[in-house]
Amino acid sequence: METKVILTEKEMPTSWYNIQADLPEPLPPLRHPATKEPTRLPPPLFPRALDEQEFSKERYIEIPEEIQEIYKLWRPTPLMRAYRLEKALNTPAKIYYKYEGVSPAGSHKLNTSVAQAYYAKKEGFKRLTTETGAGQWGSALAMGCRFFGLECKVYMVKVSYHQKPYRRIMMETWGAKVVPSPSEDTGIGRRILKEDPDCPGSLGIAISEAVEDAFSRDDTLYSLGSVLNHVLLHQTIVGQEAKKQLEKIGVYPDIIVGCIGGGSNFAGVFLPFVKDKIEGKKPGLRIICVEPQACPSVTRGLYAWDYGDVAGLAPIALMYTLGHTFVPPPVHAGGLRYHGMAPIICHLHRLGFVEARAEYQIPVFRAAVEFARTEGIIPAPEPAHAIKVVIDEAIRCRESGESKTILLALSGHGHFDLGAYDEYLSGRLEDYEYPEEKVKEALAHLPKV
Numbered sequence: 001m002e003t004k005v006i007l008t009e010k011e012m013p014t015s016w017y018n019i020q021a022d023l024p025e026p027l028p029p030l031r032h033p034a035t036k037e038p039t040r041l042p043p044p045l046f047p048r049a050l051d052e053q054e055f056s057k058e059r060y061i062e063i064p065e066e067i068q069e070i071y072k073l074w075r076p077t078p079l080m081r082a083y084r085l086e087k088a089l090n091t092p093a094k095i096y097y098k099y100e101g102v103s104p105a106g107s108h109k110l111n112t113s114v115a116q117a118y119y120a121k122k123e124g125f126k127r128l129t130t131e132t133g134a135g136q137w138g139s140a141l142a143m144g145c146r147f148f149g150l151e152c153k154v155y156m157v158k159v160s161y162h163q164k165p166y167r168r169i170m171m172e173t174w175g176a177k178v179v180p181s182p183s184e185d186t187g188i189g190r191r192i193l194k195e196d197p198d199c200p201g202s203l204g205i206a207i208s209e210a211v212e213d214a215f216s217r218d219d220t221l222y223s224l225g226s227v228l229n230h231v232l233l234h235q236t237i238v239g240q241e242a243k244k245q246l247e248k249i250g251v252y253p254d255i256i257v258g259c260i261g262g263g264s265n266f267a268g269v270f271l272p273f274v275k276d277k278i279e280g281k282k283p284g285l286r287i288i289c290v291e292p293q294a295c296p297s298v299t300r301g302l303y304a305w306d307y308g309d310v311a312g313l314a315p316i317a318l319m320y321t322l323g324h325t326f327v328p329p330p331v332h333a334g335g336l337r338y339h340g341m342a343p344i345i346c347h348l349h350r351l352g353f354v355e356a357r358a359e360y361q362i363p364v365f366r367a368a369v370e371f372a373r374t375e376g377i378i379p380a381p382e383p384a385h386a387i388k389v390v391i392d393e394a395i396r397c398r399e400s401g402e403s404k405t406i407l408l409a410l411s412g413h414g415h416f417d418l419g420a421y422d423e424y425l426s427g428r429l430e431d432y433e434y435p436e437e438k439v440k441e442a443l444a445h446l447p448k449v
């Protein structure tokens with residue numbers, strides 16, 4: 001009846017797992033935003049090493065020692081059995097969660113920010129720019145940059161900048177410069193503010209600003225916190241650890257559940273497991289991605305070529321998209337307000353290896369509060385979407401009498417999201433309907449490839 005499964009530092013994986021070695025069909029290429037031809041990552045935006053990782057077919061890519069040393073500040077992270085939640089739900093299901101909230105920045109995002117800062121430094125750059133939604137990614141990059149002596153500039157989606165002042169202060173504590181996006185610091189920001197001074201911002205806009213900034217300086221690269229293959233790759237340390245932890249207690253999951261914004265935390269957890277499904281060893285394994293009803297790219301979007309950002313500076317990817325000009329309603333899961341989705345997740349969904357669901361934020365917060373009141377941890381609003389589905393599946397087990405094993409990707413804590421909890425607890429939280437008209441309008445602007 002152990003509650004935690006712990007690995008020692010010596011047992012921490014020393015390579016990232018690259019799904020591209022095992023995909024039954026290769027990924028579609030990225031395309032250049034101007035020429036529309038297949039492209040690598042646009043130089044000089046990303047370190048060369050990350051461009052190599054983006055397209056690599058090597059199954060395992062070694063994690064450099066310097067990165068492993070920093071990972072050891074919080075890794076390996078615990079795998080927990082949610083006995084108290086199971087009991088409260090009166091379910092025969094066995095619920096496990098892999099908890100990334102123990103990292104100094106409070107989420108999985110440090111697994112890639114440390115790696116991205118390391119490669120930028122190694123290739124002689126001095127500064128990184130990025131966007132952030134909820135502030136989790138920005139704070140992770142701020143710490144990564146600090147550890148390698150790089151400057152960091154963060155364009156923070158305006159609605160989150162105002163909802164989450166403590167995330168900004170956290171980034172500033174690690175030495176980053178933070179501005180609300182759209183901002184006056186870039187051409188695209190100034191253009192959007194002129195058209196709509198009250199624009200709440202979106203990840204697509206903030207990405208355009210950060211990319212424009214990086215393009216404008218020789219000493220600066222751009223860093224993306226999700227979506228791209230190399231980001232998902234860095235997160236696979238999470239799933240590899242979870243697999244080892246479950247092996248230690250002789251368990252294999254029936255269902256894996258995680259939230260998807262750009263897809264990185266969940267991919268990090270499920271990719272080492274989906275390998276077994278692709279190889280036919282675990283045909284019954286179910287993998288469920290959960291997104292907000294207010295920004296439902298996989299469940300309601302088109303599978304189409306689209307830009308990664310509003311201004312059309314980022315490469316074009318074949319993915320589920322709501323249109324790169326779509327500005328999602330200001331739900332509290334800021335990290336899930338992205339118009340597109342990681343091509344790896346979309347590809348696996350198309351091939352039938354992954355299912356998707358969309359949830360409204362009020363039932364999501366109800367699930368989060370139930371989790372907090374049983375397991376103690378106050379989850380971030382993003383993984384709370386996954387908790388909602390885990391609880392639904394556990395209740396289904398109660399009804400059917402099946403004792404399924406469910407693995408939850410618990411990507412971070414919600415200590416900086418208490419304003420959202422306050423709204424929920426005082427009955428002020430609103431649900432947003434699927435913004436059909438706005439999506440239709442945004443989908444009219446897809447690039448012609």
Ligand SMILES: Cc1ncc(COP(=O)(O)O)c(C=O)c1O
Binds near residue numbers: 107413
């Ligand atoms: C705690 C947490 N989970 C999940 C996400 C969603 O991003 P991704 O889908 O890349 O994991 C975010 C994004 O900010 C986040 O902060």
